[in-house]
Amino acid sequence: MNNRFEISKIIKTNFFQRKIFRITLITFSCLVFLVFTMGFGSYYFLKGEFSAPGRLSESKIVIIPHGYSVKSIGSFLHDQGVVDNSLVFYWGVRLFGQSKPLLSGEYEILPGMANKDVMSLLQSGKVVVRKITVPEGLTVKQIYDLLKKTKTLKGDLPSLSKFSEGSLLPETYLYTSRDSKSQILERMQNSMTELLQGLWNDHLHSKSQILSPNEVVILASIVERETSRKDERARIAGVFLNRLKLGMKLQSDPTVIYGISGGRGIINRPLTKSDLKTKSPYNTYTNYGLPWGPISNPGRASLIAVLNPFQTDELYFVADGGGGHLFARDLDNHNLNVKRWRRIKRMQD
Numbered sequence: 001m002n003n004r005f006e007i008s009k010i011i012k013t014n015f016f017q018r019k020i021f022r023i024t025l026i027t028f029s030c031l032v033f034l035v036f037t038m039g040f041g042s043y044y045f046l047k048g049e050f051s052a053p054g055r056l057s058e059s060k061i062v063i064i065p066h067g068y069s070v071k072s073i074g075s076f077l078h079d080q081g082v083v084d085n086s087l088v089f090y091w092g093v094r095l096f097g098q099s100k101p102l103l104s105g106e107y108e109i110l111p112g113m114a115n116k117d118v119m120s121l122l123q124s125g126k127v128v129v130r131k132i133t134v135p136e137g138l139t140v141k142q143i144y145d146l147l148k149k150t151k152t153l154k155g156d157l158p159s160l161s162k163f164s165e166g167s168l169l170p171e172t173y174l175y176t177s178r179d180s181k182s183q184i185l186e187r188m189q190n191s192m193t194e195l196l197q198g199l200w201n202d203h204l205h206s207k208s209q210i211l212s213p214n215e216v217v218i219l220a221s222i223v224e225r226e227t228s229r230k231d232e233r234a235r236i237a238g239v240f241l242n243r244l245k246l247g248m249k250l251q252s253d254p255t256v257i258y259g260i261s262g263g264r265g266i267i268n269r270p271l272t273k274s275d276l277k278t279k280s281p282y283n284t285y286t287n288y289g290l291p292w293g294p295i296s297n298p299g300r301a302s303l304i305a306v307l308n309p310f311q312t313d314e315l316y317f318v319a320d321g322g323g324g325h326l327f328a329r330d331l332d333n334h335n336l337n338v339k340r341w342r343r344i345k346r347m348q349d
Contacts, residue, residue, distance in 0.1 A: 050092035053112045055084055061128060063177055066104040070094070073102055073122070082109050082118060089115050097123065106152075106177035127176045132184065136170040136299030137224040139258070139265040143168055143188075143297065147181045155180030165263065166217040166294025167192055195300060199307055209241065210306065218290045220298035220306045225254035225265070229324055233305035238312045239327065248315070250284035258282050258295035265296055321348070 062080050070093050074086035083089045105127035169192035200213050223237050259280030276285040281292035316334035317325040321344035328334035
């Protein structure tokens with residue numbers, strides 16, 4: 001009897017154990033199915049939200065700070081109105097970003113750009129590229145003033161003494177939000193050095209009888225301030241070279257202006273006779289030869305004009321009232337041109 005009871009007890013126990021196991025297995029299977037269903041559902045929901053068009057109606061410039069995490073970038077973009085949900089952006093980057101980092105910098109977010117497109121843009125590093133145009137003939141002080149007004153360039157300007165007059169090449173320079181004012185100045189300096197060395201190596205200087213690259217810059221800086229017309233640069237360079245060869249004073253007004261303006265290169269009044277007598281190492285009315293140094297930062301065209309001047313026997317020129325100049329071989333004809341200019345000037349005043 002006892003054996004039967006024990007056997008019956010074992011059978012009942014095994015039955016209940018099997019039943020509990022089946023219930024547990026079914027429950028676990030349901031839970032696993034539910035988890036997978038919810039997981040897949042969440043995955044495809046997130047993927048859909050991540051790919052949905054954004055809410056921006058017009059382009060927007062944003063600057064992603066250096067060192068921001070993905071979570072911080074998501075919050076920042078949400079605050080800027082670029083993404084609707086920072087968590088969607090965060091998890092979208094984590095799941096679909098292929099572990100590529102988001103790069104700092106200035107970006108242009110286009111209208112309707114989806115989160116995934118914003119992510120791709122930040123991963124590409126295709127930041128906004130800006131440009132600054134430095135006109136020919138500006139002095140170093142004027143270039144500093146221009147850079148001061150350029151708010152999209154970071155950093156402070158270095159001491160004026162770091163860049164000598166004539167050492168910066170006027171041109172259009174591209175830059176990003178990562179660039180500084182000092183870096184632009186250094187690029188301008190390097191560009192001038194490379195250009196001048198290249199032109200000098202081409203042996204163009206043999207045509208102008210200029211003795212050194214520094215003299216090329218000095219004379220080109222005067223030519224640059226005398227005329228803005230491309231067709232006159234080489235001709236004016238030829239006139240100045242003729243005067244130097246004959247030992248005549250250059251008598252260039254811009255050299256006087258540079259001296260009395262403290263290197264700024266402009267004055268807000270006409271030159272006077274007393275100005276022409278001012279003692280200055282730049283004044284070519286009181287000093288023979290080239291001035292002590294450049295009076296501006298000349299461009300490529302003026303440098304080439306000095307190295308490859310127009311072959312002429314002219315010694316004088318004066319403004320013609322129309323943006324150009326009248327040239328003369330002798331003083332008598334030059335004086336006639338001056339009288340004509342003065343008549344035009346009186347009519348304009």
